[in-house]
Structures are given as C-alpha cells and as structure tokens.
Amino acid sequence: MNGNGPNPRNTLSNNDQAIRDLRKIIIDCCRQCGGGHGGSAIGMVPLAVALWRHTMKFNPSNPEWFNRDRFVLSNGHVAILLYTMLYASGYPNMTLDELKLYASAKEPGKDGQWKSTLCHGHPEREVAGVEVTTGPLGQGIANAVGLAIASKNLGAQFNKPGHQIITSKVYCTTGDGCLQEGVAQEAMALAGHLGLNNLVLCYDNNQVTCDGPLSWIVSEDTNGKMRAMGWNVVDVWDGDSSVDEILAALKLAQMSTSKPTFLNIRTTIGYGTATAGTAKSHHGTYSDEDAALYANGDAQPHTLSNQTREFFSQLKEQGKTVEAEWDSRLSSYAHSYPKDAEKLRQRMTGQLDVQDLLRQLTTPSEPQATRQYNGFVFNALMDKVPQMLAGGADLWNSNQMGDQSNRILSRDHFDGRVIRYGIREHAMAAISNGLAAFGPGTFLPVTATFLMFYLYAAPGVRMGALSNLKVIHIATHDSIGEGQNGPTHQPVEVDSLFRAMPNLLYIRPADEEEVIGAWMCALASPDQPSILSLARDPPGVRLFTTSRDKVARGGYVVVENENAPVTLVSCGSELQFAYDAALKLSTLGILTRVVSMPCISLFEKQPEDYQSMVLSTSRHIISVEAYVSTVWARICTASISMDSFGYSGAGAANFKRFGLDGDGIARKVQDYVRAVDSSRTPMRRWVRLR
Amino acid sequence: MNGNGPNPRNTLSNNDQAIRDLRKIIIDCCRQCGGGHGGSAIGMVPLAVALWRHTMKFNPSNPEWFNRDRFVLSNGHVAILLYTMLYASGYPNMTLDELKLYASAKEPGKDGQWKSTLCHGHPEREVAGVEVTTGPLGQGIANAVGLAIASKNLGAQFNKPGHQIITSKVYCTTGDGCLQEGVAQEAMALAGHLGLNNLVLCYDNNQVTCDGPLSWIVSEDTNGKMRAMGWNVVDVWDGDSSVDEILAALKLAQMSTSKPTFLNIRTTIGYGTATAGTAKSHHGTYSDEDAALYANGDAQPHTLSNQTREFFSQLKEQGKTVEAEWDSRLSSYAHSYPKDAEKLRQRMTGQLDVQDLLRQLTTPSEPQATRQYNGFVFNALMDKVPQMLAGGADLWNSNQMGDQSNRILSRDHFDGRVIRYGIREHAMAAISNGLAAFGPGTFLPVTATFLMFYLYAAPGVRMGALSNLKVIHIATHDSIGEGQNGPTHQPVEVDSLFRAMPNLLYIRPADEEEVIGAWMCALASPDQPSILSLARDPPGVRLFTTSRDKVARGGYVVVENENAPVTLVSCGSELQFAYDAALKLSTLGILTRVVSMPCISLFEKQPEDYQSMVLSTSRHIISVEAYVSTVWARICTASISMDSFGYSGAGAANFKRFGLDGDGIARKVQDYVRAVDSSRTPMRRWVRLR
Structure with a gap:
C-alpha cells in the first residue's frame, strides 16, 4: 500500500501527507454531521491536491479575482471536498467552525433568527470560492462549459498580441452519475463541437454509484464516446495516490490546442475505509476505525498537520502575487489599448443601463x-x-x-x-x-x-x-x-x-x-x-391602453368601467380576446372592466391598495388565459381557462374550439353571471367557467 | 438522377414507382394544409417503403395484433410520412379524406360540436397504427427502447423451446434532432447496456436541421459514439433511392444477436424539390413545380398509381396470414403450456384486480x-x-x-x-x-x-x-x-x-x-x-382518522369540530403538523377542523355538496403545505406555505425554520385570525400567512 494509505511511514512527502490530512478532515466532518457524502471526497483528494496546490490560479484573499481559474464540482454531493480545500487553501470565510457545521443548520440564536451556514449539503454559489451551485447531476458539467465559453469569448474580444488578459481555465470534476445524465451529454457534445481547449473535465472513475457497482447500469466505452465527441482523452491509473500522475495528465490537458480534455482518473470510493470500493461508501457515516485510519497519532479531529499547513500556506502569498502580476498586465494593456480597457472594465463591473x-x-x-x-x-x-x-x-x-x-x-x-x-x-x-x-x-x-x-x-x-x-x-x-x-x-x-x-x-x-x-x-x-x-399567433394588435412602464407593476387597468360587476384579468394573446369580450358584454348590459396582468408575481409585490384599486370591487373577477388556471385563484373569483391538453389545428380555430376567443369568453361570462344572479346558493370561492 | 427523381422513365420498378407516388402524396398534403413538415418525409420515403412493404410484420386490418412489429417515429414532425404509409398499407381508418385534413382542424358540424381528426401535426397514439405520441424530440427513441424491453421481457417470460410466441421487433426512425437530445442519449446508452437486439434505430441522416446545416451544431463522429455505447452500426449510402440497400442493412440488423442496431442512412431533405438539401425544406410549402415533380402526368393530387396500389395491396392479405399463423402458434402453445397460455392471455388483456x-x-x-x-x-x-x-x-x-x-x-x-x-x-x-x-x-x-x-x-x-x-x-x-x-x-x-x-x-x-x-x-x-x-422525513405517525378508502374522494375530514372558525387543509408530512396545530389552537379557544387532502384533482371532481361539506362554513379555510401555494387558492382563503427555496439542515429544523411545524402553524393562524377579527377592512380573497 502506498504511503498515504492506512499504514503511515514516518516521513511522507508533502503531497502524501496532505492527502492523509485532508482525508482525515473529510471523515471527521462526516462523523460530525452523522451523514454527508464522504466516499468520493476521500477518493478524490489526490486530484484536489493536484488542482488546488499545484495547478489552479486563484487568490484565496480575493475569491472574486477576475482572471482566476474556475472550479466546478459537478458531482455536487462531494461538497465536503470543496469545503475542505477552501479551508486548507486559506479562504478566510471558510473557518474550521464553519467546516464543522457541514450539512447542519445552525439553531436560532438569542434573537430567534435562523442564521446561515456555509457548508451546505451541496455547494451553493453565495459562498466565496463556490463558482456555481451544484447537486442535480449533470448540470455542473454544463455550467463549466458555460464558464469556458465565457472565458474564450471575453479573451477573443479583448486579448491582443502580447496582451493575454483573459486566460481563465475551467476545471470541472464529475462522478459516474453526471456522465449518465442527458444534460451532460448535450453539454459535452457542444464543448467538443466548439473545441473548448480551456476546459478540463476530471472524471472520478470509481465505478460505484449510489445503488451499487457501475457495471449494473453502464457498460459503454466512455473514453471512446468522449473521443467521438471531439474530446482529448487522457488516462490516469493511480488516482488514489499519485499526485504526480494527475499533474502530468493536467499538463497534457493544458497543452491541448483545439479540444477540451477528459481526464479519466481511476479512484477508489472511500479509499482505505471499511466500505472502500462499495456503494455503502457513497454516503453515510464512518466508524472509529475509519477515523483512526488517517489520523496523526495524537492529533485532534479536523486538524491539519504542521507539514500540510505549511505546504498549503504558500497559496495565499502565491495568490496575491498572481493577482498583482495580472493587475500590472492590465495596466500595460490599458496603456496600449485605453478604449478596450475601459470596455473591459465595464464588463468586469457589469455596467448596464438600457x-x-x-x-x-x-x-x-x-x-x-x-x-x-x-x-x-x-x-x-x-x-x-x-x-x-x-x-x-x-x-x-x-x-x-x-x-x-x-x-x-x-x-x-x-x-x-x-x-x-x-x-x-x-x-x-x-x-x-x-x-x-x-x-x-x-x-x-x-x-x-x-x-x-x-x-x-x-x-x-x-x-x-x-x-x-x-x-x-x-x-x-x-x-x-x-x-x-x-x-x-x-x-x-x-x-x-x-x-x-x-x-x-x-x-x-x-x-x-x-x-x-x-x-x-x-x-x-x-x-x-x-x-x-411570447405568442406565435395571433398577429398582435396594438392595444391602445397598454403601457411599457406599467408592466413593472405586474398588472394594471386597461379598460375602466366604473361600478362594473365584472373585471376580466388577462395577459398574452388572450388580452385582445378579453377586450373583445368586454365590449360584447358591455353591449349586453354587463359592464366589464379589463385588467392586463403580464406578471402575477410583480403584481403581488405591489402595495395592498394598488392591488385593490386594480382588481376593484367587481363582484366577479375573472381570469382569462389559455392555460390550466392555478395561481389565478389567488386574486380571482373565477377563471376562463383550459382543463385539457390542446389540439392540432390553426391557432384561431383552437381559441374558438376551447371557448377562449371573444365570443367564447363573452358567452361564458354571460351564462355565469346570470346563473349566479338567479341563484340563491352562495358563490363558490372560485370556479372554472365552462 | 435515379428513376425516382424528377425525370421519370416510362417503366419504373415497383419500389421506385412507390417512392414517386408516396413523395407526391406527401407534397400534396403539405400544399393542402399550407404548411406541415414535408422535407424529411420526402427524404425518408425509400426507408418507409423498405419497412412497411418489405420488413415489418403487422396486420392493417387489426392494428392491435399483439405480436406486431412496432414502429416509432421519433422525429414526430415527419408525421405525414407515417400517415401516408398507413394509408398506402390499407389501415381502414386512414382514408384519403383524413389524409387531406393533415394538420388541420375540422370545423364544427351542424351540431356545433368540434370533431376529431386523425392526421395531427404530430402523430398521436389514439390513432390506429400510431404506437406512441411523438414530437418533443428524443423521447420517441426512449419510447422505442421501452417497447423493445417490453417485447424481450415478455418473450423471456413466455417463450418456450420451439414456441417463439413473442417476437416483436421495434423499428424507430430519428432525425438529427432527436440524437442531440439528452433523453435520447440516456435511452441509447441503456439500450446498448441491455443489448436490445430487437431494436433498430433508423437515422435519417440528412445533415439539416430547422435552422440550417447540421455542421453548425454537430461535429461528432456519430457512428463512433453509437459503437462506444454498444450498438451495432450499419451504413446506408443511398437512402434517397435504394430500397435494396436499406433492405440489406435491415437484414444485418435482424441478424444482430446481442446489440441494438443503428442504421446510418444518408438522405436528402426534400429530395428533388427546389429547396432540397436546405433548412428551408424542413417545414413550409411546396410550389406547383415541386408538385409536378413526382406527378404521374394526368393524375389527380393525392393519388397512388395503379402499380403502387397493387404493390401495397398485398399487405392486407399478408397481414391476415401473419396473424393467423401466429394464432395457430398460440394454440399449439396453449396445448403444450396451458397455464402459461392463460397467464399470457391475462397479460394481453391487461387483467388487473388488486x-x-x-x-x-x-x-x-x-x-x-x-x-x-x-x-x-x-x-x-x-x-x-x-x-x-x-x-x-x-x-x-x-x-x-x-x-x-x-x-x-x-x-x-x-x-x-x-x-x-x-x-x-x-x-x-x-x-x-x-x-x-x-x-x-x-x-x-x-x-x-x-x-x-x-x-x-x-x-x-x-x-x-x-x-x-x-x-x-x-x-x-x-x-x-x-x-x-x-x-x-x-x-x-x-x-x-x-x-x-x-x-x-x-x-x-x-x-x-x-x-x-x-x-x-x-x-x-x-x-x-x-x-x-412521498416523504423522506419525518418518521410517519399513524393518524388515527385517516382512511385508505377516502383517498379516492381526494379530501375528507379528519378532525371535525362543529362551527369551527378555522379549517386547516393539509397533506403529506404536513398533515401531522396540522393535527398538532389544531390541538394547540383549540386549546387557545380557536376551534379548528382538519381536512386531509391527498389529491386536489380528485377532490375537485366530487359533487358540489360533498366539497362544501368537507370544507365546511369555516370563515378561514387555510391550506398547510411546505410548497409554494398556487392551486390551493381555488378552495382556500389563506395558505401557510413556502415562498422561497429550502435550506440545507435536518428535516425537523427545516419545518421549524420556515414556520411549518405545529408551533409555527398555530402561531400564524392565531396572528391572522386575531388581525382579521380586530380589523374593519374586508378579508382579502386569499392571503399567504407569515
């Protein structure tokens, strides 16, 4: 067994000692929360050391440094690995206390308020050092493709000969799960098509998923598939132990000129622990024996050895240097290309006023x-x-x-x-x-x-x-x-x-x-x-009382009619039919107002009296929309809506077929109002008009 | 140009004449509806002739014949191809009149009722001869995988040595679109893993999609990818014209012993027409010149030549023979294996009483x-x-x-x-x-x-x-x-x-x-x-007034409390918290009823008086559920609900954090009832309690 395994030799290399220590912290954190997903994290530690300690450019003191390399944990359940690396690398927010709260809520303090924690069950973007929120499998790979496109696009727009300003690379990890998801297959196909050579996808190939061995559900030639999609494929055989082998593979990835790179890294889930290599290691707790495995004799839980602490401590200094060096490149760029530099500044700050x-x-x-x-x-x-x-x-x-x-x-x-x-x-x-x-x-x-x-x-x-x-x-x-x-x-x-x-x-x-x-x-x-x-049909008509400015209020009156017993509330294509119906109804003696409501959620954010004014005191507030009516019932007494799937036929015929054209709406309202007026039974809270 | 192209020779082979005639009908139908998706249909006609006329086992007179081969048009927008083949093959429901209504609604008759048509814009399963409804891309391939598993599974359960009773094969067509969709990639990976050798996926490789040439969006080695996923791959180079080449490929597919087969068939979209080979051919209309292309001189639109009519007429007889031969095999099976035959009969009729x-x-x-x-x-x-x-x-x-x-x-x-x-x-x-x-x-x-x-x-x-x-x-x-x-x-x-x-x-x-x-x-x-x-947490409690039989009513009273001003309506995990809150509230002098509503849609189907009885005349009918409340407003006056995403923390802590445990519910109801009682402003239609 290698030096980072259960039988420590007295002196370990810095990499091997770091692997031991980080595995120890992961086990301790899982034990602390009584759950979590430790297995893959343990297996992936050598990759993490290769990435954080030796490869990625970032500045722990300024997690938002613009030209940093981006890291995406597509297998988001392995969150504890990311948190541990942020902690070891010296991200100031990621304290040991936060780490210990992994996958736990902090109970309310004396003020009764619930506080936020950082180490959620899956990484969330609001935490410094977490680039994207991941968890639902496959999507992280697509996020990484987006980050890689962003970097290439900005670089192509702003970099000049001798001035490579935007050079971010994207490192994404994936387990066996993400690779099965359709969304990942779609994204990887596009990445190959676009030739995103700044993207490295690191496959934690541990051949185990939640339910059992991967062979139960996958028997494809993954490397062959990736090559067919235009990827550069590099194998790593000792992902459990060899930081050097991973680094050599990463080197090859960085040299790719026209293809994204797929590192197929063989690892063992829960390496060294009692459940290593089995699905039981996917999530769950660890025993005292497991905890002792990677311990440094007398050390407390959650601690890094001095050797590892020192080994990682350089990252803070290194980060500052990297950022300062970039700042100076940017100054030189601004000197040579002042207009471009100003445009880039606007992009970096997201300035937008339209x-x-x-x-x-x-x-x-x-x-x-x-x-x-x-x-x-x-x-x-x-x-x-x-x-x-x-x-x-x-x-x-x-x-x-x-x-x-x-x-x-x-x-x-x-x-x-x-x-x-x-x-x-x-x-x-x-x-x-x-x-x-x-x-x-x-x-x-x-x-x-x-x-x-x-x-x-x-x-x-x-x-x-x-x-x-x-x-x-x-x-x-x-x-x-x-x-x-x-x-x-x-x-x-x-x-x-x-x-x-x-x-x-x-x-x-x-x-x-x-x-x-x-x-x-x-x-x-x-x-x-x-x-x-937006509608394909019908050809829009200009509804003369609509207003671009009022959309922000969510809903507003477009046809007023004082003391009208009926208010129609509509949006989209159907608003013009509601106009039409209101005219017909008013002619029939049923005075009808019309409200346009392009955005229900914005309307519900308006002050109470604005909402009351718009909806008025009409006895019947009736929504008109060619959808199944759900949320409308919050503000309406009745709905004219769909309660089935649609039909293949011309658009106009469809509105007619389902009684959602002007005639249909007017007829339904008229029937309903008459029925309610002539009945002694109380109005129902909400009713769908037929 | 080949014989089925724009310059007809005087005598064409049966296959070539059929190709001409069927392309003609497709063009005529698209012209009739002023739209539709004709291009791929025109390109795929030789494949369709190979499948319907020469390969698939089916009985047009009994589209439901149990052991038929199943056809799936995963590229569902090519519906007119399927309708045309059903018509040519003699499916009795698929008349010329129906064909002419392709993608059109039939206007209401004298009775004012809207009638159904058969030839919808995309194929729908209710039409005899259509196995599955398709259109949303990629899903048809997955449906086909399901049909293939079904056939293999039933065969493995019922076939006996010398008695091959269930032998259905599945033929699925796909365009460039389906193959890009994640759902198809997922399904194809599983099909390869399971080795579904009864599945043939016929790829209409016309290198054109809706927006333009395929090269804009795809540059992968599709055959290589399919092979990596465990598929048998066969190339067809003259899919535009050569029924024979397609038949040879289908023969190879049928001989596959352990893999599904992917036929990569090169075709030209809109073959022969003015827009052939371009995205303009994907959907849209055809000119008079296009219509004349494949016409038989003086023939009327939508007609088949006598030669083609005769060529396809054999299918009806052949279908009857195939089914009769199967019936006799089934009889022999029943003689040798009476118990299995009875079980199979139950499966064929879907008998289920549990x-x-x-x-x-x-x-x-x-x-x-x-x-x-x-x-x-x-x-x-x-x-x-x-x-x-x-x-x-x-x-x-x-x-x-x-x-x-x-x-x-x-x-x-x-x-x-x-x-x-x-x-x-x-x-x-x-x-x-x-x-x-x-x-x-x-x-x-x-x-x-x-x-x-x-x-x-x-x-x-x-x-x-x-x-x-x-x-x-x-x-x-x-x-x-x-x-x-x-x-x-x-x-x-x-x-x-x-x-x-x-x-x-x-x-x-x-x-x-x-x-x-x-x-x-x-x-x-x-x-x-x-x-x-279903809930992961909390550990369920047996709520002594629930009833398995009453679930069918959608909602029912679980805690009665005559003249109570408050009714809580809840379901799932939250029902036990509603119980708890009701007890607390009643102790506080706010009498509270509780309704369990496991299925809102079933409840809304109940008679009016049942619904009224369950909801009662409580002034406050309040839903309690840890979801954003939308449809509840149809039946409730207020909701206790979520209005944000959740949080990472223990389940019990989450219910507490969001005020959805017994204490939180009781507090919100109490605050609300008191506020309403002490206020002179009228109650809002619906409100979310905070």
Whole structure:
C-alpha cells in the first residue's frame, strides 16, 4: 500500500501527507454531521491536491479575482471536498467552525433568527470560492462549459498580441452519475463541437454509484464516446495516490490546442475505509476505525498537520502575487489599448443601463405577434448591450430572433455573440447559468426556444433562479395559439411551474408596449432569471391602453368601467380576446372592466391598495388565459381557462374550439353571471367557467 | 438522377414507382394544409417503403395484433410520412379524406360540436397504427427502447423451446434532432447496456436541421459514439433511392444477436424539390413545380398509381396470414403450456384486480416515513401483479423500494422485473411510456426517484399524461423535510407543475393508510399516470382518522369540530403538523377542523355538496403545505406555505425554520385570525400567512 494509505511511514512527502490530512478532515466532518457524502471526497483528494496546490490560479484573499481559474464540482454531493480545500487553501470565510457545521443548520440564536451556514449539503454559489451551485447531476458539467465559453469569448474580444488578459481555465470534476445524465451529454457534445481547449473535465472513475457497482447500469466505452465527441482523452491509473500522475495528465490537458480534455482518473470510493470500493461508501457515516485510519497519532479531529499547513500556506502569498502580476498586465494593456480597457472594465463591473433606450424605443407599426416584436427589441439591444450573449436551440427562425448571422460564436470565431446550442434545451439553460456566473453582470445570457421545450430546460432554469443568475429566456409559441403542431407542442400547464418557482420572473406580455416593458423588468432585476412568454399567433394588435412602464407593476387597468360587476384579468394573446369580450358584454348590459396582468408575481409585490384599486370591487373577477388556471385563484373569483391538453389545428380555430376567443369568453361570462344572479346558493370561492 | 427523381422513365420498378407516388402524396398534403413538415418525409420515403412493404410484420386490418412489429417515429414532425404509409398499407381508418385534413382542424358540424381528426401535426397514439405520441424530440427513441424491453421481457417470460410466441421487433426512425437530445442519449446508452437486439434505430441522416446545416451544431463522429455505447452500426449510402440497400442493412440488423442496431442512412431533405438539401425544406410549402415533380402526368393530387396500389395491396392479405399463423402458434402453445397460455392471455388483456388485496393489506405498525410504507406496499404488489415492471434512477435504496435483487432485468435475465435505469431520469419516464404502450395493460410500469428529479423527467411524465399511459411514478424526498441535501434537492414548486398537468394524478399521502389509498387510486385509473409524492422525513405517525378508502374522494375530514372558525387543509408530512396545530389552537379557544387532502384533482371532481361539506362554513379555510401555494387558492382563503427555496439542515429544523411545524402553524393562524377579527377592512380573497 502506498504511503498515504492506512499504514503511515514516518516521513511522507508533502503531497502524501496532505492527502492523509485532508482525508482525515473529510471523515471527521462526516462523523460530525452523522451523514454527508464522504466516499468520493476521500477518493478524490489526490486530484484536489493536484488542482488546488499545484495547478489552479486563484487568490484565496480575493475569491472574486477576475482572471482566476474556475472550479466546478459537478458531482455536487462531494461538497465536503470543496469545503475542505477552501479551508486548507486559506479562504478566510471558510473557518474550521464553519467546516464543522457541514450539512447542519445552525439553531436560532438569542434573537430567534435562523442564521446561515456555509457548508451546505451541496455547494451553493453565495459562498466565496463556490463558482456555481451544484447537486442535480449533470448540470455542473454544463455550467463549466458555460464558464469556458465565457472565458474564450471575453479573451477573443479583448486579448491582443502580447496582451493575454483573459486566460481563465475551467476545471470541472464529475462522478459516474453526471456522465449518465442527458444534460451532460448535450453539454459535452457542444464543448467538443466548439473545441473548448480551456476546459478540463476530471472524471472520478470509481465505478460505484449510489445503488451499487457501475457495471449494473453502464457498460459503454466512455473514453471512446468522449473521443467521438471531439474530446482529448487522457488516462490516469493511480488516482488514489499519485499526485504526480494527475499533474502530468493536467499538463497534457493544458497543452491541448483545439479540444477540451477528459481526464479519466481511476479512484477508489472511500479509499482505505471499511466500505472502500462499495456503494455503502457513497454516503453515510464512518466508524472509529475509519477515523483512526488517517489520523496523526495524537492529533485532534479536523486538524491539519504542521507539514500540510505549511505546504498549503504558500497559496495565499502565491495568490496575491498572481493577482498583482495580472493587475500590472492590465495596466500595460490599458496603456496600449485605453478604449478596450475601459470596455473591459465595464464588463468586469457589469455596467448596464438600457432603461432609457427601452423607454424610447419605437417598434414597427404593422400588427405582429409578440414573438416578432420581441425579435425587434432583442436585435436593438444586441447592438447596444455588449454583455448579451444569446443563443437558441435550433428554433432561432421560428422564435423570430432575427438575423444575427454575422455574430455567430464558433470555434473559429470565439468573439461571436450568438451560440448555436443545437437541439439541446437543458444544456442551453445550464450553460447560460455558467455564462452568467463568470462575473458580476459580465454576461447577460439570453436563450430561446418554444415555451413547451423550456420544460426540457426546467431544471436549468430552476438552478438559475436558485443561484441568483440573471438569464433571459425567450419562450415563444406559448399556447394553443401555436396551432398546427398540436398538443405535444402546446403548453397548458408549464406556466404553473414557472409562476410558482421562487426568484423567477415569468412575464407574458400582450403587445409591443408590454414586450418592451417585459424587457425593462427583466433587465432591471439584478439577480434573477426571467422567462418572456411570447405568442406565435395571433398577429398582435396594438392595444391602445397598454403601457411599457406599467408592466413593472405586474398588472394594471386597461379598460375602466366604473361600478362594473365584472373585471376580466388577462395577459398574452388572450388580452385582445378579453377586450373583445368586454365590449360584447358591455353591449349586453354587463359592464366589464379589463385588467392586463403580464406578471402575477410583480403584481403581488405591489402595495395592498394598488392591488385593490386594480382588481376593484367587481363582484366577479375573472381570469382569462389559455392555460390550466392555478395561481389565478389567488386574486380571482373565477377563471376562463383550459382543463385539457390542446389540439392540432390553426391557432384561431383552437381559441374558438376551447371557448377562449371573444365570443367564447363573452358567452361564458354571460351564462355565469346570470346563473349566479338567479341563484340563491352562495358563490363558490372560485370556479372554472365552462 | 435515379428513376425516382424528377425525370421519370416510362417503366419504373415497383419500389421506385412507390417512392414517386408516396413523395407526391406527401407534397400534396403539405400544399393542402399550407404548411406541415414535408422535407424529411420526402427524404425518408425509400426507408418507409423498405419497412412497411418489405420488413415489418403487422396486420392493417387489426392494428392491435399483439405480436406486431412496432414502429416509432421519433422525429414526430415527419408525421405525414407515417400517415401516408398507413394509408398506402390499407389501415381502414386512414382514408384519403383524413389524409387531406393533415394538420388541420375540422370545423364544427351542424351540431356545433368540434370533431376529431386523425392526421395531427404530430402523430398521436389514439390513432390506429400510431404506437406512441411523438414530437418533443428524443423521447420517441426512449419510447422505442421501452417497447423493445417490453417485447424481450415478455418473450423471456413466455417463450418456450420451439414456441417463439413473442417476437416483436421495434423499428424507430430519428432525425438529427432527436440524437442531440439528452433523453435520447440516456435511452441509447441503456439500450446498448441491455443489448436490445430487437431494436433498430433508423437515422435519417440528412445533415439539416430547422435552422440550417447540421455542421453548425454537430461535429461528432456519430457512428463512433453509437459503437462506444454498444450498438451495432450499419451504413446506408443511398437512402434517397435504394430500397435494396436499406433492405440489406435491415437484414444485418435482424441478424444482430446481442446489440441494438443503428442504421446510418444518408438522405436528402426534400429530395428533388427546389429547396432540397436546405433548412428551408424542413417545414413550409411546396410550389406547383415541386408538385409536378413526382406527378404521374394526368393524375389527380393525392393519388397512388395503379402499380403502387397493387404493390401495397398485398399487405392486407399478408397481414391476415401473419396473424393467423401466429394464432395457430398460440394454440399449439396453449396445448403444450396451458397455464402459461392463460397467464399470457391475462397479460394481453391487461387483467388487473388488486383492490381487494390493497383493501385488506396491513402494514408494519412501527412509525415510518411514507416512503417506507410505500416500499412495503410496492413489494406486496410486486408479488401479486405480474404486469408490474419497475425501475429506479439509482436511488432505489433511498427511495426505500425494498430488496428486489432477485428480480433484476439484465441482458442475461430479460425476464427480470426491475430495471436499473441508471442516473437517467428523463429516459426512465419515456422508456416507461414505451412499456405501457406495448399492449393494453400488459405492463404496469413503475418508476422511482426523488420528486426533485421528476423535474428532469417531467417532459416524459407529460407525454404519458397526454397519451393516456398508465405509469406510476414513486417520488420520494418530496419537500424541505428531505433535510441535509439542501435546496437543490428540495422541491417547493414542482407540485404546481404536476397538479396543473391534465390527466395526471398527483397524490400526496400522509401516512400508511393513505399510501395504500394512493395505490388504490393509481391502480384504479385505467389510462392515466400517477405520481405518488412521498416523504423522506419525518418518521410517519399513524393518524388515527385517516382512511385508505377516502383517498379516492381526494379530501375528507379528519378532525371535525362543529362551527369551527378555522379549517386547516393539509397533506403529506404536513398533515401531522396540522393535527398538532389544531390541538394547540383549540386549546387557545380557536376551534379548528382538519381536512386531509391527498389529491386536489380528485377532490375537485366530487359533487358540489360533498366539497362544501368537507370544507365546511369555516370563515378561514387555510391550506398547510411546505410548497409554494398556487392551486390551493381555488378552495382556500389563506395558505401557510413556502415562498422561497429550502435550506440545507435536518428535516425537523427545516419545518421549524420556515414556520411549518405545529408551533409555527398555530402561531400564524392565531396572528391572522386575531388581525382579521380586530380589523374593519374586508378579508382579502386569499392571503399567504407569515
């Protein structure tokens, strides 16, 4: 057995001693919380030493240093490895006390308030040193692809001969799990296609997953698959012990000129412990014997030996030097290229002010669907906002995103600003999260596909919302108005997911004014993603009382009618049908107001009296939308909605078929109001009108 | 140019004439609807002739013939190809009139009712000859993997030496799009792992996608990737014209003994038309010149030549012969193996009666979490229900699905009944849809993972709901009670999606009684999928007034309290906290009723007076659930809920942190009731209590 195994020799090399000590801390932390995921962390320690101590450029004293190498733990359950390395490397926030709280909540203090901890069960981006929040498998690899694209893109835009300013590399770890996930396969295919040679994917190949041996579920030639996808593949055979072998492999990775690199590192899960090499080691606790394995005789739990402490202590100094050296390069760059340096500074600080532009924007006057107006706004912004790095999942034309063919990002033109993601929706969302995570506002990623296929991307959209990443998702063909494709392509329930998702703006504008207003809201919000939900059909009409400025209030009155017994609340394509129905109803003697509500969550944030004013005292507050009605019941007494999937037929025919055109809405309201008026039974809290 | 190109020779072979005629019909149908997806259909016609006319075993007069070969159009937008082949092959429902309605809705007749059509924009399973509904890319490949597993599994269970009764093969087509999707990559990896030699994936390799040339987005070695995943790869170079070459490749596929086969067929999108070979051919209309291309001189639109008509007419006779021959094999089998034959008959008819079993089931009496009770019920059912074919996404133990290690399905034991899907959630759901689609009730697929990761699987769950496929999804770790893993693993909004999804039962039982009741509901429903939403924590308590039989009503009273001003409506883990709070509140003088509501959609289907009785006339009807509250507002006046993501910490601490334990609930209700009572402002329609 090697020197870092259970039988210590008296003198170990610095690397071997560090491996022992770090494994010891991991075991101690898992014992402390009575759980956690220690096994893979133990196996991956030599890789971690190779990366943190010998390879990655970073400054522990300034975790946000702009040109740092980025590390992504795609196998996020191995969080304790990351925390341990941050602690050992001298990140000031990562104290021993925090480490001991791994996967535990801190009970409320005397003030009764619950405090935050740092060492969550899975790494969360708010913690200094954690680049992206990971856990849901596969997505971290896609985040890493996004970070790598970000670095290449910025480098291609700003680096000059003799002035290599942006040179960040991305190191991502993965277990057997991430590699099985579709989102990772999508992202790795794109990384190979783009030739991201600044990306190194380190595979902790321990042949064990949660339930058992990997051979139960995988029998493919992983290296062959990666090579077929355009990756440089390097094998490491002694990942359990040999920092040197890993370093040699990393060296090869750094020399790759046109391909991302896949390091296939053979390790043993829970190396040395009683459950080593088995699924039992994936998560769970460790015995006293396991704890004694890597102990330094009399040492207390959670301690590093002096040798390791000293070995790692150089990282702080080294980090300062690396950053200072970069600062001086940047000064020299600013001297030679003052305009570029100013632009880069704006990107580094995420400076963005386009509210005036949007406030003054005039759109084409011919009637268009909201996807078309959106394309107009998007193209106007692309000319003015260098941060925007957009892309679509092969429906760019259908999404009506406009001609950006002179801005395509490719392996030969990394300075491009439009990524052709391919038919890879989930990866598109997760890669965009990586782009957004590169720096504070340095990139403003935009994605595009049909709303239906944001269901494929939903786990990525969620991770963006959870980790405060500003990404704008352009979701067209957002209802039965989509038409011919039929119910497989017509969302009726997807809005319910996104409207319930915390920290996500789901905005469904009705016309050109509101499309502009939707962009104003999406851009104003500093740290949350938005979905702009847009129609294929019907051709938009300019609804003369809509207002771009009022979108920020979530909802507002578009047709007032004092003392009206009925208020229709609608949005998107259906708002024009609500207008139409209100006119018909008022003619029939049922006075009807209309409220446009492009964003329910923004409306619910308004002061109570504003909400009351908008909704009024109408006896019947009725939502009108071609979706299954869920969240509307919070503010309405009744809904005109879908309660089934859609149908394949022209959009106009669909609104008619489901009683959601002007005639259908008017008929349903009239029937309902008459039934309630003539009945003595009390009104139900909420009812779906048929 | 070949004989099936624009310049017809006077005499064409049967295959070449059929290719011409079928391309003509496709163009005519696209012209008729003014859209559609004709390009790939035109390119794939030779493959279609090879499959329908020469290879697949089926009986047009009995589309449901049990041992038929199954065809899946994973590139579902190429629907018109499938419809055309069903028409040419003599499926009686697929008339010329229906064909002409491709992607169009039939306007209502004199009775004002909207009628259904057959030729939807994407194929839908309700149409005879369509095995699965396809359109959302990638999923069809996974469906096909499911159908192939189903055939292998049934064959392994029932075939005997000299009696090959179940021999269905599965032919699936794919375009460039499906192959990029993660779900397809997951499914293909599993197909290779299992060695599904009865599966042939026919790749319409036309190098064009919706937005442009494939080279824009893909540069991998597709054959190499498929081989690395364990597939047999066969190239076809003249897919535009040579039925013979395709047939030779299909022959090789049929001879594969241990691998699925990937036919890489080079074709030209829109072959022969003005936009051939370009993205413009992907969808859109065709000119008069295009229409004339493949016309037979004076023929009317939509017609087949007599030669082709005759060439295909044999299929009807052939189908009858094939089925009759199978019937006779089955008789001989029944003679030799009467018991097996009876069991097979039960599988073919989907016979299932386990309600009595469930009604009488007694579970272990020690307190357990609902995931544990569920494991008990699941294992009891596995012993009694041969249709059940279950599987998990590598969280089998965490899901507490129990020891089924003697029933694992593998390439060496295809008769197993538990599939190790690997960490491939989306494919798991889509493969299960394929299993369910094999025959009416022949399989009862069960899937398992954490509720959070059903978001990865959601597009598959949706397609099951849309196409009436009974699959039971076991979703554990369903809330912040999950604990340590933190917000990446804690759903707070996923229920909103599934509760809004038409034709899906989302059931969240509170204890052992309701777990059994949930299974009763899921099994009773003939043609819809269910999600059983189950807790990791807290350890369940037996709530003495719950009832397995009442779950079918969706909601029912568990604590009555006449004239109580407050009714708490809850489910899942939180019901016990609602009990606790009700007790506390009643002690404080605020009389409180409690309603258990494991399934909102079933409750809303109950008669009006039942609903009123359950909800009562309490002034405050307050939902209690650790999710963002959306659909609850339909029936409640207020909600105690989440409005943020969760936290990494022990489950019990989380309920406390977010005020969702008994104390927190009681405090919020007390504060609210007092505030409302002492205020003169009218109660809001719905409010979230803080």
